[in-house]
Amino acid sequence: MAILVDVDTRVCVQGITGRIGRVQTGHMLREGARVVAGVTPGRGGQHVEGVPVYDSMTDARAGAKVDASVVFVPPVAAEGACTEAIEAGVKLVVLITEGVPVHSTMRIRARAEAAGARLVGPTTPGVIAPGRTKLGIMPARLFSRGPVGVISRSGTLSYEISGALSEAGMGQSTVVGIGADPVVGTDIQDLLGLFNADDETEAVVIVGEVGGGQEERAAAFIASEMTKPTVAYVAGMGAPPGVRMGHAGAIVSGGTGGVVEKTRVLESAGVRVAAQPSDVVRLAGEALGR
Amino acid sequence: MRLHEFEAKTLFRDYGIPVPDGKVADTADRARQIALRLGGRTVVKAQVLAGGRGKAGGVRVADSPEAAARYAEEMLGWEIRGCRAEGVLVEACLEIEQELYLGMTLDGATGRPVVVVSASGGVEIEAVAAAQSGAVVSAGVHPITGLSEAEAAGLLRDAGLGGDVARVVLDVLCRLCRLFAACEATTAEINPLAVTGGGGVVAADAVVEVDDAALFRHPEFQDIADARLTDARERAARAQGMTYVGLDGEIGLICSGAGLGMATMDLIAQRARPANFLETGGGITRELMAEAMRIVLGQPGLKGVLINIYGGINPIHEGAQGVADVMAEGVCVPVVAKALGNFQEQTWAILEGAGVTVVKAVETERAVDEVLRQVCGEPGVTGGG
Numbered sequence: 318m319a320i321l322v323d324v325d326t327r328v329c330v331q332g333i334t335g336r337i338g339r340v341q342t343g344h345m346l347r348e349g350a351r352v353v354a355g356v357t358p359g360r361g362g363q364h365v366e367g368v369p370v371y372d373s374m375t376d377a378r379a380g381a382k383v384d385a386s387v388v389f390v391p392p393v394a395a396e397g398a399c400t401e402a403i404e405a406g407v408k409l410v411v412l413i414t415e416g417v418p419v420h421s422t423m424r425i426r427a428r429a430e431a432a433g434a435r436l437v438g439p440t441t442p443g444v445i446a447p448g449r450t451k452l453g454i455m456p457a458r459l460f461s462r463g464p465v466g467v468i469s470r471s472g473t474l475s476y477e478i479s480g481a482l483s484e485a486g487m488g489q490s491t492v493v494g495i496g497a498d499p500v501v502g503t504d505i506q507d508l509l510g511l512f513n514a515d516d517e518t519e520a521v522v523i524v525g526e527v528g529g530g531q532e533e534r535a536a537a538f539i540a541s542e543m544t545k546p547t548v549a550y551v552a553g554m555g556a557p558p559g560v561r562m563g564h565a566g567a568i569v570s571g572g573t574g575g576v577v578e579k580t581r582v583l584e585s586a587g588v589r590v591a592a593q594p595s596d597v598v599r600l601a602g603e604a605l606g607r
Numbered sequence: 608m609r610l611h612e613f614e615a616k617t618l619f620r621d622y623g624i625p626v627p628d629g630k631v632a633d634t635a636d637r638a639r640q641i642a643l644r645l646g647g648r649t650v651v652k653a654q655v656l657a658g659g660r661g662k663a664g665g666v667r668v669a670d671s672p673e674a675a676a677r678y679a680e681e682m683l684g685w686e687i688r689g690c691r692a693e694g695v696l697v698e699a700c701l702e703i704e705q706e707l708y709l710g711m712t713l714d715g716a717t718g719r720p721v722v723v724v725s726a727s728g729g730v731e732i733e734a735v736a737a738a739q740s741g742a743v744v745s746a747g748v749h750p751i752t753g754l755s756e757a758e759a760a761g762l763l764r765d766a767g768l769g770g771d772v773a774r775v776v777l778d779v780l781c782r783l784c785r786l787f788a789a790c791e792a793t794t795a796e797i798n799p800l801a802v803t804g805g806g807g808v809v810a811a812d813a814v815v816e817v818d819d820a821a822l823f824r825h826p827e828f829q830d831i832a833d834a835r836l837t838d839a840r841e842r843a844a845r846a847q848g849m850t851y852v853g854l855d856g857e858i859g860l861i862c863s864g865a866g867l868g869m870a871t872m873d874l875i876a877q878r879a880r881p882a883n884f885l886e887t888g889g890g891i892t893r894e895l896m897a898e899a900m901r902i903v904l905g906q907p908g909l910k911g912v913l914i915n916i917y918g919g920i921n922p923i924h925e926g927a928q929g930v931a932d933v934m935a936e937g938v939c940v941p942v943v944a945k946a947l948g949n950f951q952e953q954t955w956a957i958l959e960g961a962g963v964t965v966v967k968a969v970e971t972e973r974a975v976d977e978v979l980r981q982v983c984g985e986p987g988v989t990g991g992g
Binding site: 340415422424426454469472474497498534550553554559566 | 657713715716718719720749750751788791793818819820821823824850852854862863864865866867868869870872873874876877881884886888889916917918919920922947948949969970971972
């Protein structure tokens with residue numbers, strides 16, 4: 318089994334008629350995703366890649382059963398789109414958009430929590446269960462099915478590390494990009510819990526980066542709860558303090574959030590920490606006893 | 608984006624949070640005039656965005672307008688930790704009886720704002736929290752309903768504040784919460800909040816950081832944001848939705864994705880020096896990649912360029928055309944690219960046709976090896992991989 322999604326997950330794409338939404342819907346369908354509806358206000362009645370487009374999430378839910386929504390709308394529209402999905406009863410909202418104001422994210426997350434729904438993102442490549450389904454933008458050719466769960470704060474770095482794992486014959490159960498903002502809907506610790514309980518997953522790879530306290534919280538969880546071997550890589554050793562490194566959450570401040578500290582905390586929790594991305598493959602191999 | 612103290616205090620005034628009488632000056636003579644108008648002793652404070660200003664001598668008490676002018680003269684143009692003081696804030700000196708701390712920030716763990724209060728202000732709050740358990744209290748704030756007055760009052764009680772002082776502090780705390788939400792701040796801090804002789808409170812210092820991602824709906828910060836972007840390359844990158852950080856090495860970098868960019872930068876830094884960090888974001892076009900190339904190639908002392916991009920949301924075959932456009936203009940340093948994902952074969956053909964060395968392995972280590980081999984003639988081996 319995969320976590321968060323499976324082959325039966327019925328997907329709605331919000332912003333389906335936009336440039337990105339249109340192209341990515343095609344890619345998702347080719348990876349097996351059951352995209353059953355799309356939403357763009359004012360475009361109801363159209364079709365994109367054979368998928369019916371509705372004016373609102375409420376209309377979409379009336380027309381098709383929807384389990385999850387993938388959101389491709391501009392930052393200014395992100396809060397409205399996610400709120401609409403949550404209010405329509407969607408239980409998994411994957412917010413791909415980058416540059417969402419953090420106060421919007423906090424409100425979306427609060428609404429999701431109140432409704433018993435889960436937000437993944439923003440600034441996420443999404444979720445892929447290789448060979449089964451894809452709710453996101455990752456290039457599927459780099460991924461393959463297997464026993465490694467991957468949790469990444471970085472999108473493209475998750476492609477690189479999954480690609481290297483695939484080449485080495487270590488496929489992935491599920492790869493989840495959690496997003497790179499200071500506040501995200503689902504964090505490393507949440508996913509560790511899910512992978513820990515997932516039969517298909519035998520080892521977990523965490524791709525972290527400078528800034529924030531997620532790796533530290535994950536380490537505490539690993540030390541007390543995690544029964545599966547865990548490997549990590551943390552990017553940003555050379556990040557100058559006080560400078561935001563492209564991701565809103567990637568900033569070393571007041572001597573906290575640096576790679577050295579995160580590495581130390583993870584290692585003391587028993588995590589094998591890679592010094593560079595390609596080391597992840599070797600360490601994951603050791604973790605799997607290969 | 609962090610605001611200068613004088614900018615944050617203007618915001619405080621707008622939200623009814625008391626601040627000392629004062630004004631910002633960009634010359635010594637203006638500082639003298641402000642001090643003369645204020646009368647009596649004044650405080651002269653260098654306006655820099657770096658912490659540790661006090662320790663570096665950036666806050667001085669002046670007994671006369673002439674002394675204020677002298678301190679201003681010393682401070683203007685100062686560099687403290689790489690930040691230049693373009694102005695000094697001249698304020699009336701406060702008679703302080705007690706120093707408190709009020710602050711708000713984001714809590715990534717709960718996904719909510721958090722408000723922090725202490726009766727021991729005036730020093731680094733982390734130090735207070737470490738030295739004395741219970742001296743710093745905090746509470747989460749609901750992102751939709753906010754902090755109720757009862758919750759705020761309870762927090763002040765927990766911090767050991769009572770009586771008349773608690774009443775005026777409560778008012779300031781509620782105003783700070785309003786400012787934090789309305790301005791979409793990521794940090795708002797008053798340290799110290801000074802309790803003065805008359806039983807009133809005044810924000811002696813002010814730190815406000817607003818969310819860069821929310822600037823599009825805050826025209827009131829537009830001028831400040833424009834003034835902050837003084838670096839021409841940073842400005843050009845930002846105009847295209849890219850992030851550029853200038854470093855002082857010789858290997859230029861163009862990466863799609865911040866995590867990949869940092870990892871690539873770290874790998875280069877093991878054996879050479881990166882000239883920059885450039886992250887394209889998810890909006891690659893032919894024009895954007897051409898602009899990225901021009902920004903990176905404009906750095907003096909450049910010896911080579913490494914492009915490391917993935918085709919997920921990004922149409923890298925279109926981006927490759929932009930790289931080829933710039934290559935056709937004549938580039939005199941080696942350019943190495945690793946480009947994988949959707950449309951990788953088309954991308955490779957375009958890049959190779961333009962004279963770019965394409966590395967087809969998945970590991971970034973191999974691309975770093977190749978660019979360093981071409982630049983320094985080093986054998987292509989990155990340890991550990």
